[in-house]
Amino acid sequence: MTRLQRIVRRRSERGLRYVEARIGAAPAIKWMLRYVFPDHWSFLLGEIALYAFIVLVGTGIFLTLYYIPGDHQVVYHGPYALLRDQQMSEAYRSVLDITFNVPAGLLMRQVHHWAADVFIAAIVLHLMRIFFTGAYRKPRDLNYYIGLTMLMLAILEGFAGYSLVDDLLSGMGLAIANGVALAIPGIGGQLGSTVWGGQFPGTSSFLPRLEVIHVFLIPLTLMALIGIHLAMIMRQHHSQFPGRGRRERNVVGTPMWPAYALRSIGLLLAVAAVLFLVGGLIQINPIWQWGPYHPYLSENGAQPDWYIGWLIGALRLMPNFEPVIGRTTVIPNPFWGGALFPLVVFGVMYAWPALERRFTGDQRRHDLLDRPRDHPTRTAIGSAFLSWVVIVFAVGSTDRIFVRLHISYQSQIYFWRFGIWILPIAVFFIARSGARALKRSEAHPLRGWQGEIVRRGPDGRPEVLSETAGEPAEDIEPPVGTFDGQGG
């Protein structure tokens, strides 16, 4: 042991002793260091979301120091010649200044924007993993609800963030948000005039309100929910896939210290590295090209960030149904696509664990995960539901398909008004029969080769040389609920 190592060791022992004498944390620290993480790549999706959130907080603090939520009109005199002498809001000018005047400002803004897109994408993929492996079942249903809530908040947070810029694109997005708010039956008009402080685009207090929501209310709520999410995982321990020695009542994997901690820190740094590389090299949301927002202006071919695409698709797909009784517009049209559709999507997802318990009668605790094939019905329902949402999302870009491929926009919309109901049914049956076939054959669709090696003999008859079709190993405990007659 070198002298340096001895000093480091003595120092850290003294530090631990200091903490120990005051809060007695050693048992907790010991427990933390030995905490076991089951290894599977799909378990990293949630971690990627967490690490993207950390990058968002870091870059967000930088941006907040320069952003001004002002709506009064100023004249731009900055270095970007194409906007010089134009009228714009103080908010938009401050973001142009971050972009062109603040050193590393554009880098931070682009990293922030990319990180938001990655954050929500990672949450959605994580949610899909949770659904298709049945990880939302008791005892993790409570944590699943928290995760869904975080997804909703993350979408709201992203929308609030790019709306703060007050460029033409974000102004149009806010106009639509205002239209959806007004469309809520009964209370919509009052809700809109309360939130915006009057008629759209609102009073000078609107942007400061939006900023408080974006930099304070939602991030703090997200942090609290992330804390609860992780604490609940640690209390229950991670779920795990069936495997050698893995049982419902144990958890097998890599302990936190040292290998897992190092790998996870590596993932944090890798997520940050990718975000800084794309943020530096790949342009995103070039707000100087959109120009300032004025209510009488709009641009053609506007597309929101990807996580709003499903809402714009639903708004576009909806026929112009707007029931009126007497002088009352009972359900203004944007309600269907902008409010009811996301409510139904999230409502179904919140209700799913209870629905599954009711239909299967399965009230047991589950700590081993299913493979998607283990529950063909669940996998089929999930795939059909996912395809329903994905079609609506894709309908949000039918105008781009028209521009690129010259397929009539109107024909596409008429087609999908029916296709949206037919295609998911087809997906249901395809996914269910696929899952059943996999369950029977025990083949892995992505890994290895399953089948027989056959040689044709001189007499023309085939001869089986070897067979690789595998049965599950004897020591693998099947997850609870996948025995014959109990699986979906």
Added chain:
Amino acid sequence: MARGDGSRAGRLAGWLVAARAAWSGLRHRREVLAQEPPPAPEPPPDPDPTERIVPANPRYETLVAVLLLLGAALAVAFVVIYIVLQTNTQLLGLAMGGALAMLAAAAIVAGKFVVPQETSVEQRDDLLREPEEKEVVEMVEAGGEGISRRGLLVGASGVAGAAMVGAAAAPLASLGPPAGVLHQTPWKSGVRLVNDQNQVYAAGEIQIGAFYTALPEGQDWESFGAGLMVIRLPSSMIHLPASRQSWAPQGIMAFSKICPHAGCAISLYRYPTYQPTSAGPAFTCPCHYSTFTPGDGGQVIFGPAGRPLPQLPLMIDAEGNLRAAGQFDEDLGPSWWSVRRT
């Protein structure tokens, strides 16, 4: 960097070998996964998955140190670029991203090839412990011992709580005025139509087939309903209802620019290029593609809009300029519960 006796070139070669070893190690792992053999025929009854492997490989330690120092060098490069070039986003991103990538590689190599590789087993707790649960219920109930008017107290607490929540929420109402403000429009009879350079529109300059954005002279242009679309149609294309016959002097018509679906500004106008085969004139909103025909007063022919585009009556004053001849007789912008419709 680790202190050693070897020459610089020797060390370089050393960690090149290490990188090569790391790569082949990774590849080997992948192959092992790819060729996972069918499970053993007779596994032991209760297999113990725990294992602990101590790699003790100085080459990987060197590799980690090199990666850490490369990361440090790129972090310094970031600071230099920040000071010298300031706004070179690409170089800043490369330096910072590169530094983070080097540190990430260092942490992952250390986590996989330097520190002990361990698989261990933890038992899960019973989450549901019924005796303790019962004790909790008993402890809570014991807190109400000797209280005879329990129902009254619970009821009164509920009333107080609800009243306090109401009182705390009441100030939210000051955030915005009553919904009546949604009826506002800056257009009233006599207001002149100007372009965004504040120049008055003369009736004579409105061409058939063109599309003009007009704003109310002397009013707030940032208000929602300020924008108008002005077009001129030949009389053969105008089929307005009887009550609107006077709204389009010389075939010039004005419509609100704000889409009555979700409130975007309408920016697309189509006019038939060859009348016998082309579709008729129409406005289209670029947000959700609601399409309106101006000739019959802004009726919806496609898309999600639930009501027609509001039309503003026009007149031509003595100087030949365009003026509003009245107010909109319906509300502008998206529909809501009490929206005024025609």
